[in-house]
Amino acid sequence: MGIELSERVQAVPPSGIRKFFELAEERDDVISLGVGEPDFATPWRARTAAVDSLERGQTSYTANRGMASLREAISDHVGAKYDLAYDAEDEILVTAGASEAVDLAFRAFVNPGDTVAVAEPAYVSYAPGVTFAGGEVLPVPTYERDEFRLTREALEESGAADAEVLVMCFPNNPTGATMREEHLRPIAEFAVENDLTVVSDEIYAALQYEHEHTSIATLPGMRERTVVVNGFSKAYAMTGLRLGYVMGPSEAVMGMNRIHQYGMLSAPTTAQHAALEALESCDDAVAEMTAAYDRRRNFLLARFEELGIECFRAKGAFYAFPEVPTDQTGDAFAEDLLKAEGVAVVPGSVFGDGGEGHLRVSYATGLEDLREATDRLERFLD
Amino acid sequence: MTASARDALLESLLENARYTTEDLARMTGLDEGDVEAAIAELEADGVVRGYRPVVDWESTDRERVRAVVEVNVELDRETGYADVAERLAGYDAVDTLRLVSGDYDFHVEILGESMRDVSAFIADEVAPLPAVTQTVTHYAMTTYKESGVEFGDGDDDDRLSVSP
Secondary structure, eight states, X not given: OOOOOOHHHHTSOOOTTHHHHHHHHTOSSOEEOBOOSOSSOOOXXXXXXXXXHHHTTOOSOOOTTOOHHHXXXXXHHHHHHHOOOOOTTTSEEEESHHHHHHHHHHHHHOOTTOEEEEEESOOTTHHHHHHHTTOEEEEEEOOGGGTTOOOHXXXXXXXXXXXXXXXXXXXXXXXXXXXXXXXXXXXXXXXXXXXXXEEEEOTTTTOBSXXXXXXXXXXXXXXXXXEEEEESTTTTTOGGGOOEEEEOOHHHHHHHHHHHHHHTSSOOHHHHHHHHHHHHHOHHHHHHHHHHHHHHHHHHHHHHHHTTOOOOOOOBTTEEOOBOSSSSOHHHHHHHHHHHHOEEOEXXXXXXXXXXXXXXXXOOSOHHHHHHHHHHHHHHHO | OOHHHHHHHHHHHHHOTXXXXXXXXXXXXXXXXXXXXXXHHHHHTTSOOOOOOOOOGGGSSSOOEEEEEEEEEOOOSSOXXXXXXXXXXXXXXEEEEEEOSSSOSEEEEEEESSHHHHHHHIIIIITTSTTEEEEEEEEOOOOOEETTEEOSOOOOOOSOSBOO
């Protein structure tokens, strides 16, 4: 008699991305446009700060909420950059990646049977996270005709008025969609009218190419009902250091901290030192990486246009979300493309039903590889 | 051509001056004719002064010697820094020449076939100049980084090939 897994775990299927990972691992000439993390290394100053902290022997736990100096730096940074005002003392919690922050939010705000509306296509962790927390997922579709922005109409049609929590992520993984203030305003009004708690995953906030970032938490009536999740993984190319943070009203953040203090104690100390340095001295590096992503984005979208592949002009993160250019499913197309030409992309259906018919193409890859990959794609389509 | 389009083009060329016009057009959103025109303009305005590869000579069979020479000068009524600079810059062996702040005046990088070549050049052409009062020559032993390019093995892309 082995160990029986809990019903919650059994209810969650393994990620659909796994199959493509395994296929891609089988050959050595694969160019992957299927990677969800930066191709840049962490800025050198942040790396040396991590090493310095190790050499100084700073290897113990920090405060549960994270180092005070880091929380203060985060508070200053988001204040200056995104017009968000959070008290470093009790409104900011440093977590082991933004992923932990999202998971904490579900566990802290969701009662068994509660409904969590998830704007889809969405990052793969939200729905399982809701399930693990005992909640029910209510998918709220976003559409290509709206450039994959979340709309009030979709919320209404999906019945999100009865939900307790809304999870949204803009700039979006997998679509690259962004939302300006004018797009966020109706969502905020809907949330206020229907008393929704909003988990706003803004991990890609720094990576936007055509307009500035607006956080939904800055809109009227939203601060008290929103937790904003962000982190260092994407903007500072620090994925492996596992460092994120969440900001929100004190009761919410302290509630999340209650789970965090038992489950995690504190986020990795070495990573916190790297993050502090990143905030203090790596703006130039972020600007350089952002400019490089923008060049690649333009390149990729131009190539899609040349190949007759329909793709809306994604304005954030490092993903394009083109339509499948054949009459196949995204899954079948991605598998054929990988087997025939060694180019890995991720079918949109991995990110929820609304992603079917699309492909997530990451441009967190050097231009040489992007050129070769799109040349192979051209050959494949011929 | 807007200033931002020109800047974007310049950034792309700084990343890799060998990008084709076609790729530069894709990256900047300009059409190819505009890219050609903008590059011509950058060249005509003296913004872009040239294009050359970053060569790691240690990886070739050719012997190349690089020396950094600190040059001190004494100016007089007829001779200014620009005059000395013009005189030095004319030599092919002078790869880079800058007027710098600090303990000496000119930072000169000399590229030659051998140490003897370079020494002879400094002794015969640089030191005897009337304005030059002192030279200090440093032979480069190993180059680790040049023009923003590191000469190490680089970091491997060790990311998972497909990730969410």
